[in-house]
Amino acid sequence: MSEPIGVWNYVRGFENLSLCDWPGKTSCIIFLGGCNLRCPTCHNFQLAWDMHSLPAIDPQRVRAYLRDRAGWLDGVTITGGEPTTVPGVGELVYEIRKAGLPVKMDTNGMRPEVVADLLQAKLVDTFAVDVKGPYAKYPALTGKAVSEIAARANMTRIFEMAAAMPDAFYFRITQVPGLTKADVAVAQSYLPPKHELKIQKFVPPRRTPENAKSNHEERRPAGNMVD
């Protein structure tokens, strides 16, 4: 396979079937490389920060899978890394929608303008947004990639969209080391009415970002696809 071009070059993992990633739905998962944050607790840092060390996925195999399974899959999850940083991500979502499948996208919420565009174009059905913690802790929680001010501004835009379209968003927080119960309560207080903050247990990454070349522990981007 020659190296895929455009947005498909960012597809560095594919999981055929997940029963839990999109609550209440069966979905396959497309993993996109690249991320704008540097969370010290990241499980997918190889995908997020060094995607070229992972093999690209053959677009034709993913397309064939979506075509053949569209009848019984409930939808497609697009995750990362951070999907909203990927140039042309809308084209990928459009292609999936043309196959007749709804789309859920995971995001850290730091590119609300991309979220707004995808919502406005009716391309993404649901956004699963990770709230990292209180805004004051974003610099520590994101490897200094985001200031408190930027975190507040970006997440406020996300929460405004969620208030206007409650069914299009749900929110999660991972109780990483350094995040107290009081911090979680502060993060919960940011959410608009009708939303809950789903608390996820933190599982430490198997290796540190400094020495790992293959941390595929949790939501592992699969290099090969099994039909």
Ligand code: SF4
């Ligand atoms: S936002 Fe997610 S993918 Fe990006 S560095 Fe943080 S944990 Fe990793």
